[in-house]
Amino acid sequence: MKPAPFAYVRPSSLSEALTALGEDPDAKVLAGGQSLLPLLSMRLAQPSRLVDINGLPDLDHVDVTDEGVRVGALARHSAVLASAEVERVQPLVTLALRHVAHATIRNRGTTVGSVVHADPASELPAVLALLGGSVDVEGPRGRRTVAAEELYVGPLETSLSHDEIAVEAFFPALGPRSGVAFEELARRHGDYAMAGVAALVEVDGDDVVSASAGFFSVCERPTVVDLTCAEDPGEAALAELEPSADIHASLDYRRQLVRVLTPRVLAAATEHARRRAHG
Template identity: 40%
Template structure:
């Protein structure tokens, strides 16, 4: 199929892009286009106007101020993968990015585009929720900041208004000694995840001081596993705790119905995935 007819604007300034979004009832933003172009060609989306932001200055930067890593709207997945600053500041992102699609898509796709799109099978929204990122939204009226943990509402549903543009994502730098947790199930490497876990564990004095874990892929939106975290805090990480937390994950998730697997099968997969991911993370933590 081919897309329906639409108007196209190659924006040369942020103000021009935001004005176009404000003045057009059905406008959509083109950055990497790896999800958008497919949706257009399948006529899953039929906008009146496509606003191309690829030529806007200053949105392709990765900045580290010591406490936060700021990822601009035009930072490609491949650029983020190659960033030494990002690898040091956000080890979870470094672990998850190789699972994002395939090299050709990572070369064009943007991290903020993935965050804004809100695909439940995407790795980056799950990482943003796990790490407590803040999303910076701009509009003709100004900017506002939304915690990632309040941004995702359901299947492809976010709190971004149609006239808003996600211009950056701010990630807190991981504390010294924090270790990533990442594992997913996919038909093959780079395919959409059918389910996955993304998170971070921080051990101090031999006990778990912070534990943030998100389930994704089988849920309508990234699910922060707060009940599981409550069982982990203040505990000594060992094989017994790993088994207990894996069971807690299986009990807390609420997988969507799927023709590929029953809900019970998904819970068993989550249990096995959690055991694997937590075992690796806790070995990294030297416990």
């Protein structure tokens, strides 16, 4: 379990990093390394070059405004999780991060890395998608913003091109009449979930104006389902999802978890929204 040979560069500016990446079509960006390094060690990934962006300046920010939360590419999960401001402006990010692996991994792993690694089992892609967030990307053609709904193409696959670096993720703030909730079921504490659901609900008085849920560890990519008028949210969600089986959860069981978790999380988000709306 030692990586195959690779070249290693640690640029000190974004333009150097983009050049290093552009020069080599088999190059990979290294940030926190919590997903990439195990892949390298098992030789499941054999990039010819690692572009370590940890030396780039001004990328570890966690900026919170009334608009939302902007997380730099080098901000660690633990830094985002520790921010009371993040929790105030978009509590779903905090709720989800509590379930990301273990403390030692969160100390090193980056939130943006997790967002663009696009593992269908991870929490943050589903959260970004549910909230309608986006990723800012730098590339040879300049900076662009990619909406979450256009980001996730397939398992471990995004619409980013090889020579681009995600520099920032944006999680929109939670509206004053909106609420969120999050629940996942994992075999062990800190494992990838067998199924997970995040919910976003907006109310007007006691009425639900909109309700949607983001699912992870259910299908091949993070999936958002609009459940605003659903009478049976679990079944309504299942109608839109294509769950897959793995060694930890059969197809039937995964469907059962969607059936159980979806109404539970929607109810909790509705409750949260009502509490916020009533101030």
